[in-house]
Amino acid sequence: MKKIILSGSTVTGDLTLGNYIGAINNWKQLQDQYDCLYFLADLHALTVYQDPKVLRERTYSFFAQYIALGLDPKKNIIFNQSHVHEHTELAWILTCLTPMGYLNRMTQFKEKSEKHVKNINAGLFTYPILMAADILLYQTDLVPVGEDQRQHLELCRDIVGFFENRYGPGVFKMPEAYVGKMGARIMSLQDPDKKMSKSDENDKNFVSIIDDAKKIEKKIKSATTDSGTDIKFDPENKAGLSNLMTIYSVLSGKSIAELEKAYEGKMYGHLKVDLAELVVETLKPVREKYDDLMKNKDHLDELLKSGADRAQVKARVTLDQVYKTVGLLKY
Ligand code: AMP
Ligand code: TRP
16 A cells, blocks of 8 residues: 655645645655545635636646646645535534644744734634545645645644544554655745745745746846855855755756866856756746646646545545544434
């Protein structure tokens, strides 16, 4: 039996090079070895106000980007969270098991409620419980998440404990984090002390998967670097440069040491020019495939439906077991 991997991406902002390097690129390498489920967390997106039209279009766009980036909808189960209603149903059961104190500790909640002071809704607070439901429904073994989601995964593990304390073991599998070896964290281009984030308001901070060549070049060339001259990987003192080197290394397959050697005696500008070209070349075929997919929404709908149907069969088994275990009558 293959191990089960599951991950999701909230449908907000624009998928970035950070998502690709930190998440999707790793997922591609897992698709033969594991049973993989990937979904678009559209319900999670609603914790912040979304223009309905934009949300709809963005959901298609993310899905098309996943496929264009090489996730095969036959090898993986790729679906939209809201299409499988078991997610919200399990989330309710888990909500009734999760102490407020545990949610109060979540740093993402603290950050988000500072950012969205006018919309601190209960969904923002219970967000990690829905995430736990996403994971537990599929008897997931491994969850490939970036560092920022580690705390939520820990909470999910705690929730398994709360459930087992009350009802005994055997209903859920205890999930673990899966972290890729390289490029686990790509930083913002203008402010390399913070993560490259798809919900960043300043679009100079990230490269979007569907940016055109001109934009990509401009963004990479204007990335913040220090005033030094040596091309050396040193995340503490040369955060901007080191970030560019990480991106370069992941996309080219060359090690950091090889890059340092190749750029000995050269200037930061040289590296930026080459990196911009590499990113443009990497994303060009992705963009073409993406444009093609977006022209045919009926086809995207079919793929989404097939993904959701396959996911639901699995989700239903777990939810039935949960309902039975907690004492809800069979329907
Ligand atoms: P998000 O963009 O926060 O919805 O995250 C979707 C997935 O991409 C998660 O697994 C994140 O940890 C990962 N991810 C997002 N941004 C980055 C980044 N800058 N570097 C590495 N991984 C990232
Ligand atoms: N909260 C995650 C993020 O913003 C997205 C997500 C939702 C997720 N449910 C998940 C990731 C389940 C992994 C597993 O990145």
